[in-house]
Each structure stands twice: as C-alpha cells, then as structure tokens.
Amino acid sequence: MSDIAAGRLSGEELAENFADIHPPLDARTAHIEASRCYFCYDAPCMEACPTGIDIPSFIRKIATGNVRGSAIDILEENIMGGACARVCPTEVLCEGACVRTAQEGKPVTIGALQRFATDDMMARGEQPFERADATGRKVAIIGAGPAGLAAAHRLAQLGHECEVFEALPKSGGLNEYGIADYKVVDDFAQKEVRFILGIGGITVQNGKALGRDIQLGDLRNRYDAVFIGGGLGAVQALGLEGERIEGVFNAVDYIADLRQTKDKGTLAIGRRVVVIGGGSTAIDIAVKSKRLGAEDVTIVYRRGAEAMSATAKEQEFAQVNGVKIKHWMRPAAILSDGGAVSGIEFEYTKQGADGKLTGTGEKARLAADMVFKAIGQVFVPDPVSGTAAQLELKNGRIAVDDSYATSLEGVYAGGDCIDGNIGLTVAAVQDGKLAAHAINDYLAKK
Incomplete structure (x- = not known):
C-alpha cells in the first residue's frame, strides 16, 4: 500500500529546509573576497565563462566600491547574471579555472560576488540599459525562458520591437519552474523577468504554445524575424x-x-x-x-x-x-x-x-x-516539423549554423532546443544574446 x-x-521545519542555501555576501565580506582576486590579464576564469563576462573587471570594481559599475559589467554580457550567480555550476566553470584554485584549493567565490553586484542593481530598481532609436522592425520570440528573454532584451536594446510567446502561465522558463527553491528564494525569477522587461519594447503573451495557439508559418509572415527558444518539451x-x-x-x-x-x-x-x-x-x-x-x-x-x-x-x-x-x-x-x-x-x-x-x-x-x-528531457519536434514551414533537425533537435540561423530564412533558434547546447542557463543566455546580434545583422541587410 x-x-x-x-x-x-x-x-517551521519546511521554512528552514527551503531557505536560501547560500546567503548573500554583505558589503564587508564582498570587499574582502574581491581583494583575493589577482585580476589576471589573460584571466582563465573569463575564458571559462560561456557568456564571456569580464570577471577581473567586475571584481576590481567591487574592490574599489563601484558596485553599480560591477553589475553593468556583468549584465552587459549576461542579462541573467543574477540567476546564473545562483544556479551555475561555477565549480566547473569560472571558479574551477581560478588561479587560486590551483594554488590554494580555494578559488575566489566569483558566483557569490556576481550575486552581490547584480542584487545591488536590482535593489536599486534601476534599468541601466537604454534602447537605441526605433528601427520599425518587429521580432517574434518563442519561449520566455533564458534564451528567449536574453534575445528579446538584446534586440530591444538594438531598437527592435519584440513580442514573446510563452506556453506557460509565468515567464522565466527553467529559472521559474525547474530550479530548486532554495537556490532562487523570494520569487527571484519573477523579479529578474520584470528587470529584463524594464528596458521596454518587449511584450509577453503567456499561455501561447507553438503548434497549438501560434504557428511558425504565420509568425514568419507577420514578423520580420523569428527566434525559437522554447526549450525541451518532454x-x-x-x-x-x-x-x-x-x-x-x-x-x-x-x-x-x-x-x-x-x-x-x-x-x-x-x-x-x-x-x-x-x-x-x-x-x-x-x-x-x-x-x-x-x-x-x-x-x-x-x-x-x-x-x-x-x-x-x-x-x-x-x-x-x-x-x-x-x-x-x-x-x-x-x-x-x-x-x-x-x-x-x-x-x-x-x-x-x-x-x-x-x-x-x-x-x-x-x-x-x-x-x-x-x-x-527530449525535444518535441512536432510544432516545428509537423507543419508546412518545416525546420531541419539534427540529433533530434533544431539544426542551426554558427549564427544560430535555422534552415528557414529569418528563423533563428537557441537554448536547449538546438543541437549542441550544453543544457545550462548560462549557455542559453549566450545563445539568445548571440542570436539577437545575428538577427540584427539579418534585418540590416533585409
């Protein structure tokens, strides 16, 4: 039975069990930890970061009291730097490559310092990025997870309008539905979504699933470009x-x-x-x-x-x-x-x-x-391969070239749904960012 x-x-026991497992650094501790960094010229930690954040630069700014500037360094490369500071396997990425790891077995706690800086920025309620002049172009984004939101934010920065279609009731993707509670406490995922949308030029329609409520062929006709960041479905x-x-x-x-x-x-x-x-x-x-x-x-x-x-x-x-x-x-x-x-x-x-x-x-x-x-999990190809506007697949996922372009003109993809993605939030953010620049180039030539 x-x-x-x-x-x-x-x-009381549940509240304790699901509290933040890594309480944030205070200003004094962050300053002490930042002072441990060697600020390497050819920083191996930066090479190990999938989004290419200038880690020595942002840590130096914390050490000198410029926390706002530190956050901008991070967010310019990774608009979800707050989430990634909490959920990234830093022990095998930036911290795993830290010079102090080899010397002392104790790396600079890069993830905690990144959280310190980005949390400070979000607490300010400030949107540090401005939009370029409006281009008059409109891009459809499928999926309001890390890849889709990263693409939307960068495209909005570049002056394009973005309409995001998300199948689930809330935006945030894996950060909202798939990460352990004790890593992202206090409704952090939704706070980060609001921060990203704060740049303007982005609208989100929740409860809209590709293949059910929207069709790829229709989106191609109605928008200047399409980005697919829908993740995995089964x-x-x-x-x-x-x-x-x-x-x-x-x-x-x-x-x-x-x-x-x-x-x-x-x-x-x-x-x-x-x-x-x-x-x-x-x-x-x-x-x-x-x-x-x-x-x-x-x-x-x-x-x-x-x-x-x-x-x-x-x-x-x-x-x-x-x-x-x-x-x-x-x-x-x-x-x-x-x-x-x-x-x-x-x-x-x-x-x-x-x-x-x-x-x-x-x-x-x-x-x-x-x-x-x-x-x-596995990718469900039906919404992108079961229609007249079919995408080429590779190894069961969407095939893209080096610019994240799919087999259909004007359609780009990134995140877990594409072949070769490593399945990390930080990798999905990088896909969305780079795809946004590729879409911008495409629209400029169109």
Whole structure:
C-alpha cells in the first residue's frame, strides 16, 4: 500500500529546509573576497565563462566600491547574471579555472560576488540599459525562458520591437519552474523577468504554445524575424511496464509543482524515495524529497560517479543532505502492490572494453513508495516539423549554423532546443544574446 502523504514536517521545519542555501555576501565580506582576486590579464576564469563576462573587471570594481559599475559589467554580457550567480555550476566553470584554485584549493567565490553586484542593481530598481532609436522592425520570440528573454532584451536594446510567446502561465522558463527553491528564494525569477522587461519594447503573451495557439508559418509572415527558444518539451521514458502506475513521477513535473506551491506542507511525499538518474535534476529532486520529510532517499545511476552529469559538488551536497547514491545499476522492472509502486528491481552494470554499458545479470531490489524519473528531457519536434514551414533537425533537435540561423530564412533558434547546447542557463543566455546580434545583422541587410 502506498505511503505517500502531505504534512510530514511542520511549517517551521519546511521554512528552514527551503531557505536560501547560500546567503548573500554583505558589503564587508564582498570587499574582502574581491581583494583575493589577482585580476589576471589573460584571466582563465573569463575564458571559462560561456557568456564571456569580464570577471577581473567586475571584481576590481567591487574592490574599489563601484558596485553599480560591477553589475553593468556583468549584465552587459549576461542579462541573467543574477540567476546564473545562483544556479551555475561555477565549480566547473569560472571558479574551477581560478588561479587560486590551483594554488590554494580555494578559488575566489566569483558566483557569490556576481550575486552581490547584480542584487545591488536590482535593489536599486534601476534599468541601466537604454534602447537605441526605433528601427520599425518587429521580432517574434518563442519561449520566455533564458534564451528567449536574453534575445528579446538584446534586440530591444538594438531598437527592435519584440513580442514573446510563452506556453506557460509565468515567464522565466527553467529559472521559474525547474530550479530548486532554495537556490532562487523570494520569487527571484519573477523579479529578474520584470528587470529584463524594464528596458521596454518587449511584450509577453503567456499561455501561447507553438503548434497549438501560434504557428511558425504565420509568425514568419507577420514578423520580420523569428527566434525559437522554447526549450525541451518532454521527459525521457524508462521503457518499463508499469511506468504510469501510482507513485511513479517525472521529476521535472514534481519540481515545477513544488516551485508553484506556496504551502509546501500540502505536497505529498513518500517515506522511501528512489530517484533514477545522474544529473542536476536527480540531485534537486532527491534533496527536495529529503527536505519535504522523506525518511530514505536513494539516487541510482547506471554508471560511476565520474560519469554523472551532476558535478562532484552537487553529489556531495546530496550526500550531506542524507541522500544515498548507488552506482552501476539500471532499472529492470517496476514492482507494484495493489496498483501502487512498491519498489524497483535493478540490474548491476559494467563497462566493457569498448566503453559500452552492459548488464551483469545480477539483480537487486530497492523498496520504494515513490519513484522519480530524472533521466533527461527530449525535444518535441512536432510544432516545428509537423507543419508546412518545416525546420531541419539534427540529433533530434533544431539544426542551426554558427549564427544560430535555422534552415528557414529569418528563423533563428537557441537554448536547449538546438543541437549542441550544453543544457545550462548560462549557455542559453549566450545563445539568445548571440542570436539577437545575428538577427540584427539579418534585418540590416533585409
């Protein structure tokens, strides 16, 4: 019988469990931390940043008391610098490349300093960027996530009008629906959306989905250019019988519900939770389950720890929060009792000499009253390939050239929906920014 219930913890316990896991720096601490930077000429941290922020410059400005100038340095390259400061895997990007990491094993906390500067700017209620003279051109943006909003902001800066179509009730994409609450507290995602829209020249229509409410061919006729930043639309399936029985959930759907639920005490959680997957989503749902009151939470991954897409720091974070991680096991069967999940049978795996994963034939069972699938998302091509205005796909996603142009003239794309994207907020922002400049060049020649 299922043992999934709400209200396992008190309101006080939940408030503590979902508080900010990285409290912001105060001015004194930020100044001390900024003074640790060597301000390298050929800064490896800057090379490691997908958006190319001039990290030594923004840190030097904090050290000299010019926090506003520091924020502008950041936001000129990454208009979602506030979110990225909170959610980026800095340990493998800028901080991982910091010279002090090699020397002392302790990098400059670039992410925390970036948050300090951008939070100060947002607290001012100031929009530091101005629009260029109006061009009279209008661009349709599909998706109000990081890629779409970054493209819209840069296009608005360049003088174009942008109309954004978003399928969900709120804008923000992954930052609003997919990031753990304790990383983006106090409704930060919506504050950042309002900051981005504050430049003017951008209108957003929520509840408008491509293929349902709007059509690509129609947008091409009505607008001077189109940018697609719609992200991914479906969750990978395990391919096992019983995958839809009571107690088996898609992790991304549960996280979205959790993000939109003000009273977390109303969310049901199991006592024994098993999470299948090895990425950031698996870490997030496992830690959230524990913080909602689950007693036993286990992540199971088919390969070793080094092959997990979740960083070593994320894996450690899960374990510190009481989550167990088991490696070299893949799901073989979903076990049920009375129509509800009761456990998962796993097969042990090994890697052959050719690098391929194979089963050993040996099996083990884990009891569970709640199972989360976190094995990745997939792009749903129907809205862009099932119409007369078809886009070319590559590896199951939209194919683009170096300028983010698709196979259809005047249509550009970026973010998770394109082939080759690495699946990070910061990468989606960079796609949107660069695509905006490519669209600007296209419109100038048109």
